Structures are given as C-alpha cells and as structure tokens.
Amino acid sequence: MSIVAMKRILLFFSIFYASIASAVLPTEVNGAAVPSLAPILENVMPAVVNIHSTTKQRVSSRNQSFYNWYYGLPSVPQQRVTQSLGSGVIVDAANGYILTNNHVIAGADDIQVSLQDGRSFTAKLIGTDEGTDVAVIQINAKNLYELTLTSSKNMRVGDFVVAVGNPFGLGQTVTSGIISALGRTNLQGLGYQNFIQTDASINPGNSGGALINLTGELVGINTAIYSPSGGNVGIGFAIPSSLAQRIMNQLVQFGQVKRGSLGIEVQDITANLARAFNLDKNSGVIVTDIELDSPAHTAGLQAGDIIIKLNDSKIKNQHDFDNQEGLFELNTSIDIAFIRNEKHNVVQTTINNFDRREFDGVELHKKLAGAHFINLPARLKKSYQGVLIDEIKRGTPAWNQGLRSGDLITTANKTEIVSLKQLKIILDKSKKTPILNVYRNYRNYILVLE
Structure with a gap:
C-alpha cells in the first residue's frame, strides 16, 4: 500500500473518530450539568418577533410623461416599493405593544409582524422617536409572550448577554457575548446616544431585537453595529432598556417624545479658550447665550460659564452636551456643574413642559394643527x-391657514417672539383671536387664527 493511500486512510479515521467524539459530548462535568441557555430561551424566543415593513413612494418619469402626452395616453402614477426586515420585542402582552427601532418601520405604509408560533398580524404604529431610534407598534392578538424590562443601570462591563433577532431575514437566531462597554457615545450618524456595547453578534435584520441577561430579562434593544465591511466584527450597540422604557411610555401616552431645553447656546473649549480661562484641559463647553426665563437663566447661569457636568455625566464637548440635554425627561431636577472665575459651582434647575424645544401646532392652537414648530437653530439666531x-x-388646519414649511413666526399679538415657551404662554393667555406675524422670503405677512 502506498504512503499516499495510508495517509488518506489515517485522515478518514481521524475525521471519523473526531465526529464520534463531537457527537457524544458529555452532559456532565465533574458531576455538574453542562450550562445551557436553552431553558431561558424557551421563554424568551416567543416574545421576539420578525417585522416586515413595506413603503410605497410615488415616482415620476419625464420620458413616461412625454410619451403619455405625445400619444394621448392617460397618466398612470408610478410607485417604488421598498421593503425592510427587522425584529421587535413584545413588552406588553395584554395590550400587544412591541418595541423596535424607528429605522425598521420609518415611513412604512404596511407593517407585518410574524410570531414564533407562525401567526402573522398587521401592526398599528403607536409612535416613533428618530432621536433615540425607538418605535412602538401594536398588534391585536391573544396568547402572547412578553419580556420583562429590567433596569439596565444595574448592568456591568463583563456581564454575559444574549442577542435574539432575525438577521438577514433567516429567522430567529441567538448569539451570545458580554457587555463590552456602557454609556457609549460619539458614534457618527446616530442621534441621542447612551448605548450598551456588546460583542454578541448583531447583523442586519437584528435591529429592534432583544438583548437579554442570563435570567431572560430585557436589558437592551439591538440597534446598530460598527463594521467596515457591513458584517459583524464583534462591535454591536443596543439601546438600554431603561431609556427604551422611558421613550415607550411617552410614545404610548402622547404618540411622540416631548423634549426640553435648558435654553442656552454653547461651544467647545478650544486650546486658546482653555488658556484664557486658565483651565487644566480643554474639556467642557462654554455658555455663549442664555434665553430669558429659561431653566438655565432661572438657575443663575451666565454667558462665559464653563459647564463640565450635567447630573452624573461629564461634558467633554458640545456633542456630549446636546446628547445629555436631549435625554432629559421633563419635570425632573438637573444638577449643572460649572466653572466661573476659576471656581467650581453646582446649581439645580428643572425643565418643565413649557421649556420644550419643539411643539406640535395643535398644542399651541387648534388652528395650527398639522404644523411642527421648533426653536430657531443657533446658526440662524x-x-x-x-x-x-x-x-x-x-x-391640515395650519396648511389651510396658508402656513408653509420654513415660515418664521416673529410676533404674536404684537409681542416679539424669541422662543416657543414665550409663544405658548401668549397663545394660552390670549382671550381674543390671536394675530401672528409670519416672515417668509424676505416679506412679512399678518395671519389671524380664525
């Protein structure tokens, strides 16, 4: 027998015995059962759903329009249909509420939810928040399983976690790993950030799926990955359950997230500013402008103050400041740590409903329904x-009043307007029909809300 033949026989038997060995892995080690996630996942997987959304967009073709006109053919609207696959988590079985990502269902005309038991339902959109990438949808179904939302504040780096979702539309898939980092921010292309970072495999289609701890509780909603190639490289991000629950509560109650503002403009601390203010390092943000009667104004902040911390979060730059401000809940106390004249100070303030940075028109006046108002961005002030x-x-009523996107409301009842807070107070107190001054394309218009 040749040496080559002997090598082939030996290779065959080595593979054969290796297969036998791998097929009979021990069920016990030193008398203890081999750990398994199966018992936990039996209760988790029925609560994780697959989401299939469809969006229809009207498109126009110049060539088609020309030929229709030339041959006298009727004009038929054309549509482009886009589809999205993702995941979701049932967190309220009684009401059929499902947590998922905004980018999974954004702009969808039809949302289909498939359960592990094979049932499918058309979902109703309850609300979305682009800033945190959280959305809530609802299905009308019985005999649902739900996951318990636990406080993600108790999580620690190194804790084991399991990701459940629908990667690449393959169906429910489970991967495991650890928490690699907490409070991750400064990620490009994402909104308000306070992510859990994990090395559990997260791929396209996992978005909106569950990140659970080893007791089967929901600690996060999988939302994004860092990948030069588009595939998993062991760096995934999840929205903490504590934040997701806060957003969900507002979406269920209001259909939107109401965010407040401290009422200040800030800029980064440059090396020159650090030397001018005798700072050890160029970290923090310097206050450049303060709105009258804003939370920051009532707390006693002044232009030139250097904010270094909001509550327990250090502020390194303007991105950190904007991120933390956007995550504050209304009617909660906020501690602001700042430096003034080389002395460290701490003041406390509260952002209430009047201090919000955006309003739906109907919250200001019934005739403004259908419009969305924001405070003027700093670059335009x-x-x-x-x-x-x-x-x-x-x-909508606002459209029928003649208002358009890009309009500026400059006065209300002959009073100059500098903030939404001021506009709301004036309209709430107005006993007569409100009169607004609207600025558009270098011209002013008078609008009576009747």
Whole structure:
C-alpha cells in the first residue's frame, strides 16, 4: 500500500473518530450539568418577533410623461416599493405593544409582524422617536409572550448577554457575548446616544431585537453595529432598556417624545479658550447665550460659564452636551456643574413642559394643527428672530391657514417672539383671536387664527 493511500486512510479515521467524539459530548462535568441557555430561551424566543415593513413612494418619469402626452395616453402614477426586515420585542402582552427601532418601520405604509408560533398580524404604529431610534407598534392578538424590562443601570462591563433577532431575514437566531462597554457615545450618524456595547453578534435584520441577561430579562434593544465591511466584527450597540422604557411610555401616552431645553447656546473649549480661562484641559463647553426665563437663566447661569457636568455625566464637548440635554425627561431636577472665575459651582434647575424645544401646532392652537414648530437653530439666531415651522402636512388646519414649511413666526399679538415657551404662554393667555406675524422670503405677512 502506498504512503499516499495510508495517509488518506489515517485522515478518514481521524475525521471519523473526531465526529464520534463531537457527537457524544458529555452532559456532565465533574458531576455538574453542562450550562445551557436553552431553558431561558424557551421563554424568551416567543416574545421576539420578525417585522416586515413595506413603503410605497410615488415616482415620476419625464420620458413616461412625454410619451403619455405625445400619444394621448392617460397618466398612470408610478410607485417604488421598498421593503425592510427587522425584529421587535413584545413588552406588553395584554395590550400587544412591541418595541423596535424607528429605522425598521420609518415611513412604512404596511407593517407585518410574524410570531414564533407562525401567526402573522398587521401592526398599528403607536409612535416613533428618530432621536433615540425607538418605535412602538401594536398588534391585536391573544396568547402572547412578553419580556420583562429590567433596569439596565444595574448592568456591568463583563456581564454575559444574549442577542435574539432575525438577521438577514433567516429567522430567529441567538448569539451570545458580554457587555463590552456602557454609556457609549460619539458614534457618527446616530442621534441621542447612551448605548450598551456588546460583542454578541448583531447583523442586519437584528435591529429592534432583544438583548437579554442570563435570567431572560430585557436589558437592551439591538440597534446598530460598527463594521467596515457591513458584517459583524464583534462591535454591536443596543439601546438600554431603561431609556427604551422611558421613550415607550411617552410614545404610548402622547404618540411622540416631548423634549426640553435648558435654553442656552454653547461651544467647545478650544486650546486658546482653555488658556484664557486658565483651565487644566480643554474639556467642557462654554455658555455663549442664555434665553430669558429659561431653566438655565432661572438657575443663575451666565454667558462665559464653563459647564463640565450635567447630573452624573461629564461634558467633554458640545456633542456630549446636546446628547445629555436631549435625554432629559421633563419635570425632573438637573444638577449643572460649572466653572466661573476659576471656581467650581453646582446649581439645580428643572425643565418643565413649557421649556420644550419643539411643539406640535395643535398644542399651541387648534388652528395650527398639522404644523411642527421648533426653536430657531443657533446658526440662524444671528440673522433672524422668531420660531420656525420645520414641517407641515397638506390639508391640515395650519396648511389651510396658508402656513408653509420654513415660515418664521416673529410676533404674536404684537409681542416679539424669541422662543416657543414665550409663544405658548401668549397663545394660552390670549382671550381674543390671536394675530401672528409670519416672515417668509424676505416679506412679512399678518395671519389671524380664525
């Protein structure tokens, strides 16, 4: 027998015996059962759903329009259909509420939910929040399983976690890993950030799926990955359950998230500013402007103060400040640590409903329903004054009043407007029909809300 033949026989038997060995792994080690996630997952997987959303967009073709006109053919609207696959987690079985990501169902005309038991349902959109990438949908179904939302504040780096989702549309898939980092921020392309980082495999389609601890409780909603190639490289991010629950509560109650503002403008501390203010390092943000009667103003902050911490979160730059401000809940106390004249100070303030940075028009006046108002961005305050309509829906009362996206409301009842808080107070107190001044394309218009 040749040497080559002998090698082939030996290779065959080595593979054969290796297969036998792998097929009979021990069920016990030193008298103790081999750990398994199976018992936990039996209760978890029925609560994780697959989501299939469809979006229809009207498109126009110049060539098609020309040929229709030339040959006298009727104009038929054309549509582009896009589909999205993702995951979701049932967190309230009695009401059929499902947590998922905003980017999974954003703009969808149809949302289909598939359960592990094979049932499928058309979901109703309850609300979305683009800032945190959280969305809540609802299905009308019985005999649902739900996951318990636990406080993610108790998680520690090194804790074991399990990710459950629908990667690449393959169906329910389970991966495991550990928590690699907590409170992760400064990620490009994402909104308000306070992520759990994990090395559990998260791939496209896992978005909106569950990140659980080893007792089967929900600690996060899988939302994003860092990947140069588009596939998993062991760096995934999940929205902490504590944040997801806060957002969900507002979406269920209001259909939107109400965010407040401290009422200040800030900028980064440069090396030159650090030397000028005799700072040890160029960390923090310097206050450049303060709105009258804002939470920061009532707390006693002044232009030139250097904010170094909001509650327990250190502020290194403007991105940190914007991120933390956007995550504050209304009607909660906020501790602001700052430096003034080389002395460290701490003041406390509260952001209430009037201090919000955006309002739906109907919250201001019934005739403004359908419009969305925001405070004027800092980059525009040097040249303009008022509050801005950044979105408006056709056919709504605000649209029928003649308002359009990009309009500035500069006065209300002959009083100059500098913030949404001021506008709301004026309209709430108005006993007569409100009169607004609208600035558009270098011209002013008078609008009577009747």
